[in-house]
Amino acid sequence: MGEFVKPRVIVSKCLEFQGCRYDGEIIRDQTVHNLLPYVEFIPVCPEVEIGLGVPRDVIRVIDNDGMDQLYQPAKKIDLTNKMNQFSEQFLTEVGDIDGFILKNRSPSCGINDVKVYAGIEKAPVIRTSSGLFGSKVQAQYGHLAVEDEGRLKNFTIREHFFTKLFTIASFKKLKKEGLLADLVEYHAKNKYLFMAYQPTILKKLGNIVGNHKKKSLQQIFEEYEVELYHLFAKLPKYTSNISVSQHLFGYFSKQLSAKEKEFFISMIDKYKKKKVPLSSVASLLHSWAIRFDNEYLLKQTYFQPYPEKLIEISDSGKGRDYR
Ligand code: SF4
Helix, strand or coil: CCCCCCCEEEEECCECCCCCCCCCCCECCHHHHHHCCCCEEEEECHHHHCCCCCCCCCCEEEEECCEEEEEEHHHCEECHHHHHHHHHHHHHHCCCCCEEEECCCCCCCCCCCEEEECCCCCCCEEEEECCHHHHHHHHHHCCCEEEECCHHHCHHHHHHHHHHHHHHHHHHHHHHHCCHHHHHHHHHHCHHHHHHHCHHHHHHHHHHHHCHHHCCHHHHHHHHHHHHHHHCCCCCCHHHHHHHHHHHHHHHHHHCCHHHHHHHHHHHHHHHCCCCCHHHHHHHHHHHHHHCCCHHHHCCHHHCCCCHHHCCCCCCCCCCCCC
């Protein structure tokens, strides 16, 4: 498997980088820690950037006629405009970005589980929303790998995040270089990964790459990029993973013994019943690609879409199942 591009990732500064929380704490985060050698992190603390000190009085998101407002109750200060202006300017000036890891539940950084209060003091929580910085990130970069550290404790979500982050970063590098031959190679080695995500989009991507004579290079890369973002918008379905595994199995089935075939079928059955993770099935197929020295399959990113050392099977047990 080839080298991986180093994605540029914006991260909430209180995750592993600095004790900049309202109480001066730093949060230890295993995913951010593991990613350190493989990504270029750009840490930012929006609350410190708008001039709030450390430690500081807490701030909240308040509902104001359906609009989210950022407020510091102890000082009775409305921080909404300041935070919105900082977020827009920062996200415009930061340059090319591949992903985000943001602190969950934060009124600034949170992306989907931030408490919204009915009023400034002693008011009940009436709904959840994004933090103000988090909502600007989603509006401008929602098509990229954007997650919060809480959700990344789930194995499936983390695996999807890493896959999306490294695959898109690699495409963006190709786009900058602008060589059609590189795009053709990229498409070929991602074939089974894309098939597992969305077979219909794999077909569209193939048509874009194949139709190159009628379109400019720029058009080809741009159309490919749009479809790539659609492809990674959702996690792969487990039925698509089964179909890809059976496809790959087809490469070796004539060379395998009856017992090996039986073993593979039983693995697929266990995967369907959630008794083994997909990685066990993929490892078995990968071992056959090595044994039969299948060069084409050995190049497939399906077997390793992101650096192997990032595989950490720990799981919060919350959210989705392990597929
Ligand atoms: S969650 Fe965001 S705003 Fe809050 S301390 Fe962390 S980086 Fe700063």
